[in-house]
Amino acid sequence: MGMIGNRLPLTDVMSRLAYARPVFHSEADFQFAFAQTVWSMDPDIKLRLEVPARNPLTRRAEYIDLVCIGDSVTRVEFKYATRKWEGTDGITDELFLLRDHAAMDLARHGFVHDVFRLERLTADGDSNGLAIMLTNSPSLWNPGAATSRDAAFRIDEGRTLTGELSWGTPDSPYPKNDRTLGGRYTAHWRDFSTPVGSEFRWLGWTITSPAS
Incomplete structure (x- = not known):
């Protein structure tokens, strides 16, 4: 599992976070609490939120959710994909009204795209990246249809993603959403909380340059 700034294990941070904040109102809430x-x-460790970076292909600015500067630099991207739920976090009486992100295929694509971007941003070998998905939707960790348009992007427990990933079906391809991963990533889901x-x-997937 990855390190933050080459100083803190990601698993330790997530364990501490789960103890204090079992549920979040939104992805921004998750990012800030992290x-x-x-x-x-x-x-x-110096922390910077929403840091701009220049895409060398489009020359446009794109933003990194969180940059952590310790003994080395770690760039972190977050995804918080939820299904509808209402309740309290079990610690306080604070009410949480989570909305239903129905398009979990797009959540998978967004997570893989984060990995794709972080591979490019860590290519200098002087930094690492962390892509984190937090969810209460079992459809993200359980196996699904092998013929769906996002079949190559599924992050079911135990599944490994690497190389060229094609979006769509043989009858309806959509190359614009294809992604190629240089690394090899296996999904090992961890418990967070049970409100x-x-x-x-x-x-959580750790992204480093091939030379690291």
Whole structure:
């Protein structure tokens, strides 16, 4: 499992975060709470949210969710894909009203696209990346249809993604959504929290340059 700034194990941060914040209102809430947790565990790690980076292909600015600067640089991308749920976090009386992200195929594509981007951004060999998916939707960790348009992008438990990933079906391809991964990534989902009536799990992939 990856390190943050070459100082903090990601698993330690997620365990601490789950203890304090079992549920989040939104992806932005998740990002902010994660950054707060990193700072509380190691105040010497500098944190920057929504950092712009230049895409060398399009020359447009794109944004990294979180950059952690410690003994090395770690870029972090977050995905928080939820199904509808209402309840409290089991710690306070705070009410959470999670909406239903119906298009889980797009959630998978978004997560893989984060990995694709982080591979490019860590190509200099001086940094690493972390792609994190947190969800209460079992459809993301359970096996699904092998003929769906996102079949190559599925991140079911135990599945490995690498190389060319094609989006669509033989009858309806969509090359614009294809992605090629230089690394090899296997899905090992971890428990996060179990608020009443729901279950959250998370997946984290470490991205480094081939030379690292």
